[in-house]
Amino acid sequence: MSMAFQQALDNVTRVRGVRGAMLVAGEDGLIVAEALMEGVRGNAVAALAASLQKRFRQAMEAAAVGMPHFLHLQGEGGTLIIVPAPDGVLVVAVGTPDMNVGLVRLEMLRAAESIS
Amino acid sequence: MTETRVVEAWTLEPLERFVAESGARLTLLMTPAGQVLAQHGFTRAVDVMSAAALGAAIVASTGEIARMLDQTEFAALNHQGVQHGIFLGAFDTPRGGLLALVVYGPDSSAGLVQLFFEELAQGLVAAVPAQEEPKAVLAANFEEELNRSLASLFGR
Numbered sequence: 001m002s003m004a005f006q007q008a009l010d011n012v013t014r015v016r017g018v019r020g021a022m023l024v025a026g027e028d029g030l031i032v033a034e035a036l037m038e039g040v041r042g043n044a045v046a047a048l049a050a051s052l053q054k055r056f057r058q059a060m061e062a063a064a065v066g067m068p069h070f071l072h073l074q075g076e077g078g079t080l081i082i083v084p085a086p087d088g089v090l091v092v093a094v095g096t097p098d099m100n101v102g103l104v105r106l107e108m109l110r111a112a113e114s115i116s
Numbered sequence: 117m118t119e120t121r122v123v124e125a126w127t128l129e130p131l132e133r134f135v136a137e138s139g140a141r142l143t144l145l146m147t148p149a150g151q152v153l154a155q156h157g158f159t160r161a162v163d164v165m166s167a168a169a170l171g172a173a174i175v176a177s178t179g180e181i182a183r184m185l186d187q188t189e190f191a192a193l194n195h196q197g198v199q200h201g202i203f204l205g206a207f208d209t210p211r212g213g214l215l216a217l218v219v220y221g222p223d224s225s226a227g228l229v230q231l232f233f234e235e236l237a238q239g240l241v242a243a244v245p246a247q248e249e250p251k252a253v254l255a256a257n258f259e260e261e262l263n264r265s266l267a268s269l270f271g272r
Binding site: 024030 | 196224225226227228230231
C-alpha cells in the first residue's frame with residue numbers, strides 16, 4: 001500500500017515547480033505519506049491544510065454548494081493546492097508561483113483516485 | 117468566556133498563544149509530579165487536580181513501559197475519541213521537565229495540537245526566568261502550597 005502512495009506522490013512531484021506533495025489524514029491533519037523538498041515544514045503544512053480544508057468544507061456545506069473538489073491558494077512566494085480524496089485523505093502539493101497548476105491538478109486528481 | 121489562569125506568570129503568554137492557535141478546549145501545564153503551573157478552560161478545582169494526577173500518572177506509566185522496552189521515553193501521546201481527543205506531551209525546560217495535557221474538539225485536530233505544542237514548548241523554554249533556589253516541599257506546607265496554587269488558578 002505504501003508503494004502505491006509513494007507512486008501517487010512521485011507523479012505529482014515530477015511536475016516542474018512542485019516542491020513537495022503529501023497525503024494527509026483529513027480529520028487529524030497528520031501526514032500519511034510525503035515527498036518533500038528540504039525546507040518545506042511537512043507537519044505544519046499538513047496540519048494547517050487539513051484545518052483549512054475542514055473550514056472550506058463547512059463553508060460550502062453552509063452555502064449548500066456541495067463538497068470542495070480542489071483548493072488552490074496562490075501566494076506571493078508559492079502555491080498550495082489541496083485535493084480531497086473520497087476516503088478522507090487529502091492530497092496536498094506545495095510549489096513555486098509559476099508551476100503548471102493545470103498539470104498538477106490533473107496528477108493530484110489521479111493520485112486521489114489511485115489511493116481510494 | 118473561558119479564562120487562562122496561571123500560577124507561574126511566565127507561562128501565561130505562551131499558553132494563551134497556544135490555546136488561540138491550536139483551538140484547544142482545555143489545557144493543563146504541570147510538572148511530572150502533577151503540580152499545576154497553568155490551566156485553560158477548567159472551571160472546577162477538583163477537575164484540575166484529577167486531570168493533573170491522571171496526566172502525570174499516564175506519563176509515568178508510559179515512561180515505565182518505554183524503560184521496559186529499553187527505549188527513550190515517549191515524547192507525546194494522543195488518544196482520539198469520537199468528539200474529543202486528548203494529547204499529552206512532555207518536554208524539557210531549564211527548570212526541569214514539564215507536561216501539557218490538552219483536550220481538543222472537532223474544531224481542532226491532532227496535527228494542529230501537535231504542531232502548536234512544539235511552539236508552546238519553545239515559547240516556555242524561552243520564557244523561563246533565571247534559575248531560583250529550589251524550595252523544599254515539606255509535608256507541613258504542602259497543603260498550604262496546594263491551596264495557594266488553586267487560588268491562583270481559579271481566582272479565589
